[in-house]
Amino acid sequence: RVLDPVKVAQVWTVRKAGLNILMSRRGDHKPITGIEDVSVPQEQLADYLQRMLDFCQKENQIGEVAVYAHASAGCLHVRPLLNMKDGADIAKLRAVGEYAADLAVQYSGVMSGEHGDGFARSAYNPKLFGETLYNALRETKAIFDPHNLMNPGKIVDAPLPTENLRMGPTYQTIKLQTVFDWGADGGYAPAIEMCNGAGVCRKLGAGTMCPSYMATRDEHDTTRARANALRNAMAGRISPNELFSTEMYGVMDLCLGCKACKSECPSAVDMAKIKAEYLVHYYQHNGLPLFNRLMGWLPTLNALLYRLPEPVSAPLVSLINWGMKQDSTKGLLEKIGIHPERTLPAYAPQTFARWFYTQQATEGTAQRTSQPATEKSTEKSTEKSVILFHDTWTNYNETHLGEAAVRLLSAAGYHVQLAAGRQCCGRPLITGGQADKAKPW
Ligand code: SF4
Structure with missing residues (x-):
């Protein structure tokens, strides 16, 4: 038990910094979302957590599982560290999701205690709501949105969370002869992949990240857009020729190199360093x-x-x-x-x-x-x-x-x-x- 005010403050600091520390871990194994929002009655929480950890670690040999957040509300965020470039780990994500949904039903809990369902959890809704209620939700959606234009695939008729992945087992990136040492990130492409798309770089009125977005209010000028554009070109999702195109330069251009993202982005994306490396290759292709x-x-x-x-x-x-x-x-x-x-x-x-x-x-x-x-x-x-x-x-x-x-x-x-x-x-x-x-x- 911590009573000393200094130590109490330190505990709160760790609590606040915890997510950033977790999200900024380098390497292919990331703390994956999907089951992290299961909420069960508080008295069942210890049982739920133990069974979930056993399923992840003993039955699926998942090396690390992160646990944090709101024990008092029955919602501990459980995030298995999985490699979304590995087919075996993608299968584990599916198995873990199904198991978590079964436990949520068994303990009279929910899959989304704090956040929304989104693509990460909507596929488990038939299990959670039962056939009658789920069909009623589908009918309601069809009445108000007969052409399925509004948020298709959310809440009802959702794809599996293992579909439409950003990476997947065939994901590969082109290799550049880099100037900077990217060893701590596992390479230049993994440094770019640190952006998980949360979009914290779109925040306004607090902190410094990202000054270019704060000025233009255009997604094109966010840290996320720069990471997305580079990652897609390096992975061949758009033509690799685009990597050193005028359009790609335009996405990078307004980055001031202020390094605010390195400290304020939960994943510690270091876009200033990424841009400095990019510019070397851009000018090698296009002339200085x-x-x-x-x-x-x-x-x-x-x-x-x-x-x-x-x-x-x-x-x-x-x-x-x-x-x-x-x-x-x-x-x-x-x-x-x-x-x-x-x-x-x-x-x-x-x-x-x-x-x-x-x-x-x-x-x-x-x-x-x-x-x-x-x-x-x-x-x-x-x-x-x-x-x-x-x-x-x-x-x-x-x-x-x-x-x-x-x-x-x-x-x-x-x-x-x-x-x-x-x-x-x-x-x-x-x-x-x-x-x-x-x-x-
Ligand atoms: S370094 Fe670039 S991307 Fe990062 S916050 Fe500054 S301007 Fe935005």
């Missing part, structure tokens, strides 16, 4: 535009600019900043794809890294003169350390962001360091479809 090439060179050019002696670099920086505001420059930039109304980030008088090391040197000198050596070493050992990974834009343009981060972290008691020996974040290359060239950075 000049704009992307220029953006890829930017970190090198920036580094060269600030490596010049200060009497040269300082006026040069001012000149570039002035030049970027001129109409003639904007006209030139428009030709490579930068909108004339776009304000480009100005170059800072000094790089963030230089500011940081100057600060450190100043603070080090001040500490050495004000503290005895023994005191200093004790203080350092108790400090929390953090490495700040500053990107190209923070280093050369928006240096105030890096400076603010350092001040904030220092005020919070952290000893801030910059990653030693690193040159560039590689970000302009990664977002511009040149992730393959970002590795040496």
